[in-house]
Amino acid sequence: MLVLICFSSCSKTKSDFIKETNYSDEALNYSLDSVTVDVDFRGLFYYKLFSAKEIGGIDYFFGWNSSTSSIDVINLNDESFDRALKLDPFGPNGVGDVKGMSVVNFDSIFLISGQKLSLVDSSSKVLMSWGINNKNQFKGFDEYSQNITTGELFNIHFEPDQGMLYFRLHHVNYVWCDPDLSYYQEPFVGRVNLRTNEFEELEVFYPDFYKKYSYGYRDSPAVSFDNKGNINYTFSTSSNIYQYNIKSQVTTVFGGESLYTENHADYLDKYNCKDSQASMKHSLVNVKFLGIYNAGSEYVRFHISGIPEGKVDGKYNTNTDKKMFMSVFDADMHLIEEIEMKKGYGANWTFSLDNKLYVIKPRGKENLLGFNRFNFLSN
Numbered sequence: 001m002l003v004l005i006c007f008s009s010c011s012k013t014k015s016d017f018i019k020e021t022n023y024s025d026e027a028l029n030y031s032l033d034s035v036t037v038d039v040d041f042r043g044l045f046y047y048k049l050f051s052a053k054e055i056g057g058i059d060y061f062f063g064w065n066s067s068t069s070s071i072d073v074i075n076l077n078d079e080s081f082d083r084a085l086k087l088d089p090f091g092p093n094g095v096g097d098v099k100g101m102s103v104v105n106f107d108s109i110f111l112i113s114g115q116k117l118s119l120v121d122s123s124s125k126v127l128m129s130w131g132i133n134n135k136n137q138f139k140g141f142d143e144y145s146q147n148i149t150t151g152e153l154f155n156i157h158f159e160p161d162q163g164m165l166y167f168r169l170h171h172v173n174y175v176w177c178d179p180d181l182s183y184y185q186e187p188f189v190g191r192v193n194l195r196t197n198e199f200e201e202l203e204v205f206y207p208d209f210y211k212k213y214s215y216g217y218r219d220s221p222a223v224s225f226d227n228k229g230n231i232n233y234t235f236s237t238s239s240n241i242y243q244y245n246i247k248s249q250v251t252t253v254f255g256g257e258s259l260y261t262e263n264h265a266d267y268l269d270k271y272n273c274k275d276s277q278a279s280m281k282h283s284l285v286n287v288k289f290l291g292i293y294n295a296g297s298e299y300v301r302f303h304i305s306g307i308p309e310g311k312v313d314g315k316y317n318t319n320t321d322k323k324m325f326m327s328v329f330d331a332d333m334h335l336i337e338e339i340e341m342k343k344g345y346g347a348n349w350t351f352s353l354d355n356k357l358y359v360i361k362p363r364g365k366e367n368l369l370g371f372n373r374f375n376f377l378s379n
Contacts, residue, residue, distance in 0.1 A: 014262075014263075014264040014266070015264070017207070017208070017240070018238070018239060018240065018255070018257065018263050018264055019240045019255035021239075021255035021256060021335050022334040022335070023334055023335050024329070024334035024335060024336045026336050027336070028336045028337040029378075030374050030375055030376045031374075031375045031377070033375070034361075034372050034373060035079050035358070035370065036079060036370045036371075037074050037079050037080065037081060037369045037370075038081070038368060039072070039081050039367055039368070039369050040367055041367075042072070042084060043063065043074070043081055043084070043369065044063065044065055044072065044369065045365065045366050045367065045368055045370075046360070046362075047064065047065070047360070047369075048152075049063070049064040049098065049099070050062060050063045050064065050349070050351070050360075051101045051102055051103040051109075051351075052351045052353055052358070053103040053104070053105070054354060055105055058075060058076075058077045059353050059356070060073055060074065060075060061073070061351075062109070063369075064101055065084070066098070068084070068086065069088065069095075070084040070085055070086045070087060071084070071085040071087065072084050073085065074369065076358070076371070085109075085120070085122065085124050086124055087111075087120065087124050093126050094116075095113060095116065095118045095120065096111075096113025096114060096115060096116045096118075098111050098112070098113055099150045100149075100150035101155065101156065102158040102165070104158060106121070106122040107121040108121070110156060112148070112150065112167065114132075114133060115133055115134065116129055116130070116131060116132060116135065117129065117132050117148075117165070132148045133148055138192050138197050138198065138199040139197055139198050144172075145171060145172060146170070146171060146172065148167050148168075148169065148190065149167065149168050150167065151220045151221065151223070152220055152348075153220065153221075153222035153223065153290070154220070154222065154223040159225075163194050163195040164192070165191060166189065166231070167191070167192075168188060168189065168190075168223070169186075169189060169201065170188075176219075177214070177216075177273035179214075179270045179271055179273075181210070181270065184210040184211050185206075186205075187201045187202060187204050187205055188204060188206065188221060189201075189202040189204040189231060190202065202246075202249075203244075203249055203251070204231060204233070205251075206219075206235075207235065209237075209264075213267035213268075213270070214268045214270035214273045215237050215267055215268060215282075216268040216282045216283060217279045217280070217282075218235070218236045218237045218265060218282070218283055218288075220235075221235055222234045222235070222290060222291030223291070224291055224293050224352075226294035226299075228294075229245060229246045230243050230244065230245055230246070231244040232291075232292045232293075232294070232299070233292075234289055234292050234301065235289070236265070236288045236289050236290070237265035237289070238263070238265070239256045239263040239289055239303070240253055240254070240255065241253070241254040241255075241256045241292050241299075241301070243333065254333040255335075256289075256329070256335065257335075258287075258303060258338060260305070260325060260340065261306070261323075261325065263287070264287075265282075265286035265287060265306075266285075266286055285306050286306045287304070287305055288303060288306070289301065290303060290304070291350060292329075293351070293357055295352040295355055295357040295374065295376045296354065296355030296378060297331045297355075297378060298330060298331070298336070298355075299328070299330075299333060300326060300329075300352075300374070301326070301327050302327075302345070303324070304322045304323070305322050305325075306322070323340060324341045324343070324347060325338055325341060326338070326341050327339075328376075345359055345361075345372060355375060355376045355377070356373055356374065356375055357373070357374040358371045358373050359372045
């Protein structure tokens with residue numbers, strides 16, 4: 001079997017897609033500590049689906065526990081397991097197979113599944129629900145061509161002042177890995193106004209290089225929302241940072257180049273995209289940029305180096321060979337500093353509250369849930 005991956009021959013093409021980076025005069029000022037919570041038998045030591053909120057001056061972590069169908073609430077200030085909100089996945093009060101969560105407060109928690117959006121309170125009561133996708137109840141939504149969903153680094157997000165729920169938009173009429181790359185011509189962010197039940201696509205698109213080249217498994221956007229009315233998003237294939245302003249409906253592209261790694265992934269032969277071995281190898285050997293998060297006046301992004309091709313074995317188990325870096329940007333998205341991190345930061349699962357950035361630690365002891373906490377201090 002011939003496996004085609006473009007490496008050195010793509011270098012001229014790759015450089016054309018990299019946005020030039022602006023550098024900041026600010027000094028990086030932060031402290032680092034950790035949070036460790038003994039969840040005992042009640043919770044998990046690792047949550048892939050979660051939300052976080054400061055409520056009454058306390059930082060809370062809300063983790064979806066699929067094994068118990070509950071929202072496990074962690075008090076991050078005093079490092080304690082606060083409560084578990086037990087929910088019914090089925091029946092008239094059911095929330096379905098939960099794929100996304102957005103917390104407003106203890107009595108306003110949005111959960112989304114494949115066919116339902118639910119609003120639940122602190123007593124685990126479903127206050128309201130809306131049908132979605134093939135059970136659609138929203139005006140302007142075409143359930144035959146669109147799908148409301150989430151992504152690994154794209155959770156749902158509710159803005160109380162607007163009454164708007166934001167989500168990833170999937171277009172069902174296009175096939176992933178189709179050589180014509182039609183899927184990447186469509187917008188990938190949608191929202192619904194829960195006061196009027198109206199649906200709207202936003203003008204948030206894949207960058208041009210996805211419309212020309214295939215990147216296999218590396219096509220999911222990482223999306224976060226800040227308190228300035230921006231949707232911030234990145235792609236694992238590129239050092240570029242994208243910012244869509246909700247009010248002006250304008251997208252700005254910023255450079256986020258690394259001094260230590262490649263800044264754009266090699267593309268994969270588009271006719272090889274569906275080859276799982278080729279796509280897995282491509283994902284491992286290439287640099288991986290993660291999401292961008294607003295913490296205080298700074299924006300923070302982690303990225304992971306690729307692996308030299310000769311180190312990739314047949315089992316593709318070489319993630320521990322990779323180095324991790326943290327890049328911190330000022331409020332204008334100018335790079336302040338890039339730092340190589342110690343191993344052991346599970347930066348895929350990251351969230352920010354006020355000026356603090358929390359990174360869930362990789363799996364450790366089964367009864368301990370851990371976070372590394374970066375406290376960014378104002379300049």
